[in-house]
Amino acid sequence: MRITIVAGARPNFIKIAPIIKAIEKKQNEGAGISYRLVHTGQHYDKNLSDTFFEELNIPHPNANLEVKSGSQSVQTAAIMIAFEQELLQNPCELVLVVGDVNSTMACAIVAKKLNIKVTHVEAGIRSGDMTMPEEINRIVTDSITDYYFTTSTWAGQNLLKYGAEPSTIHFVGNVMIDTLHQNLDRISAPVFWKEFGLENGNYIILTLHRPANVDEEKSLINLLEGIDSMVGNKKIIFPIHPRTKAILGETNLQLKNILFVEPQGYLNFMYLIKNSFAVITDSGGISEETTVLGIPCFTMRNNTERPETQTIGTNTLVGTSIENLEKFFSAFLQNGPRKAGIPELWDGKASERIIDILLSKK
């Protein structure tokens, strides 16, 4: 079986790393499976791309479509045009896409129209928020997927509601958590650890990159100022996403606790998360990682496509206003962290399950 694996953006790289390892393990055991890795070039900054390939030992992509930035439609179209050529020149039996970025949806459509089977890893999650480009990507991708791999039984139920055939849905666990398990003993402190006086539990991690939080400069500044004054004398480490950085431009902010740093590589970032007091974020993936690491997470969104991080894990949805965040954060300071657990099958073995199932489909 020849599989083309697609990856385009930072969270994709983290998800494909253990899938490739699982394929290579099967190859070493003599299974008839091979892969070709296609990087669409959606994320191309070294900090968001190359660093993850190096740190997670992901093989150099066989092809880079180099689509770079653009509006939603320009980027989606560019990926489709380039990926069609890629598949025509390098035929395969299966295209594997992960997550919910534009590359996920664009490549799924191209594959399906060339009559190639599509498999979607992290299928079926839904925020119910159609203003998120990711939600549209999820729905479109899942509407043409042949084999679904899910992180929860809830995601499977969503797929059934949309009419998926039950035998095509496989609840396997979470590949992002596979990567976490595989790298926990390799994580390391970033260079600024000592310089900033960081110690276990004396700082907060902040990440913000979703359009609803960062695209309006005034409200972003209001949010940052509010967070800065909310946390007493705790330091706040803010690895700033290029999108957020571009909005702030040269704005001179007077912040006493927030320390801006570049987007971190995976090993430094996981070290920072694991040793933090709490995390404030609008990321989906980070709410999964904090759940497994038992770190309190405050998600600055009105909805989540990963409800198990809230019902089972450490995540609290706080909406997008600073007032709400302050309310939830001061309750946390008073009452301490709540009891939390780890969702079923988030055990580091999802990728192996996926490859076993795909091999059984031959």
Ligand code: UDP
């Ligand atoms: N991440 C990282 N360095 C950073 C910020 C995030 O390694 O400075 C990792 C993070 O641990 C998670 C992934 O990137 O695994 C999430 O990416 P992002 O927030 O961009 O995407 P989302 O999860 O919101 O789709």
